[in-house]
Amino acid sequence: MELKVLKNSKEELEVELENLTLVEILRVYLNKDSSVVLAAWKREHPTEKPVLKITTKGKTAKKALSDAVSAISKDLDKLEDDFKKMK
Secondary structure, eight states: OOOEEEESSSEEEEEEEEHHHHHHHHHHHHHHHHTTEEEEOOOOSSTTEEEEEEEEEEHHHHHHHHHHHHHHHHHHHHHHHHHHHOO
């Protein structure tokens, strides 16, 4: 998956992603983090790629994004394990 960084500073990050579903999942997980002040996405037109904006306080935006990805991965692994136990 391609990730294009549009803005990168200590407490602010803007990235363009290809997948709207992934952007929404990241937004939800980022907003669970108490150091995240703002996590939102926008898309100028339905034919354009969504842009995720992250603003933090007390943690770098890059670290917040990394933590969100780790939390998503952990939850998906747990879901996979639970599904395998159902068989």
